[in-house]
Amino acid sequence: MRHLIITGLTAIAMASPVAADDTTLKMATIAPSLGAAISMATFANVVNDNLDGVEIEVSGGGAATLHMMEVARGNLDMSMTSPVVYNLMSAGKAMYAKQADAPELAKNLQLMMWYPYGAYHFAVRADSDIELLDDIEGASVFLGPQGGGAYNAAKGWIEATTGMVPGEDYDAIKANWQTGFQAFMDGKIDVYVNGCLDPCGQFIQFTETEEVRFLAPESHEGEAVDKYLGKWRYRAEVPAGLYAGQKNDSAVMSFDTAVGIGVRADLDEETVYLMTKTFWDNIEQVTSDAPWAKALDIEFAASKRGLIELHPGAARYYKEVGVLD
Incomplete structure (x- = not known):
């Protein structure tokens, strides 16, 4: 991985897919030195390197439990999520027990992909x-x-x-x-x-x-x-x-x-589709020089875990490649 925090659009090949309009998206991760944050920043790098018209800006630090709320509120576009934590958010339990709007906000948080957190x-x-x-x-x-x-x-x-x-x-x-x-x-x-x-x-x-x-x-x-x-x-x-x-x-x-990349449910389908497709079509860009990335698996990414639903754009790609019915 060349960068951890992405602040600008990198050089892109002429054959790259193109989003309909220039779009800047905000992704929040946990502490940048942690493996789960590196996985998310890697996703952003691959998309930024290979998808015209989309720039993902990544900021590191803070708790994913709070980031999920901000994605659902529309203040962020993507954050880390997990089956257990999303279920708690949708039920207003544990760390969300004092957040009266958590269950309603959970409806505006969907999934782009799962990946292993790591032992x-x-x-x-x-x-x-x-x-x-x-x-x-x-x-x-x-x-x-x-x-x-x-x-x-x-x-x-x-x-x-x-x-x-x-x-x-x-x-x-x-x-x-x-x-x-x-x-x-x-x-x-x-x-x-x-x-x-x-x-x-x-x-x-x-x-x-x-x-x-x-x-x-x-x-x-x-x-x-x-x-x-x-x-x-x-x-x-x-x-x-x-x-x-x-x-x-x-x-x-x-x-x-499992942890995953959560995304605003109201982010347009085509953008999410193109980001998902771009990442998996260029996965060799990651696995060639990052040994940990060999744990990334597209069937794992699209699997049903907990209550959170796949974003329609991500689901469209996974159906297209045959890992989702």
Whole structure:
């Protein structure tokens, strides 16, 4: 990927498809250094490189849970979404319980594509006496920014597999993505959690000077775990040998989920169709030099997950190529 934040239209080949009118769209992502944000910025780069008449401007930072509301209000055009978080928004529950307009706003948020968030990595220094997720009692842990989807997902996995909850059994520190990672780099916290498609930039950086070990729970089976995973999360392994300083002898079990590019339902069908087509028609531009991008799959992208509906423009493309009936 050449750029992370796109602020202008890049050079475009003469054979590029053309949107009807020049269109500038606003996309918001979570912290730019995170894998899910890189995936979204990559989508924007491919569209900007190959589609005449459309410019996607990407800004990084903030919570996807809030970005989704702003897309639905028409203040943004695209943001990250997920099956679990969209379902909560449409029901006005959890982080949306105090947002009276969330269920109505959810009707103006649709989907362009899903992609894997990446397995959640529960990381400690290799010399830590924490060897299993069950050993974090009394530890300081960065789960993600409090109130965000990643925080709630990591917290839920720990509770489902170990029975431990923050504030009682371990200390979940308050920090944003940048300061949480820096605290781990500086040795100020015991456990750092990040979901990402390997290889992750944070762990590449960390293992340049330190050794890391990823934690699995003693058991990832049972009714509580199955209930937590539900329909939209799934078990996923973090393999051994991913990073030079990784000290796991074998793969460790964690979990993953789908996240997606949400789009305004009232964005015109042709523009969304052309953006979707342009990305998938030029996917080799990504996978040729980004190992993590091999996890992108068009059937996964178009699959039904949760209550959110595909935007008609995206659905039109997926039907055209035969991955949607």
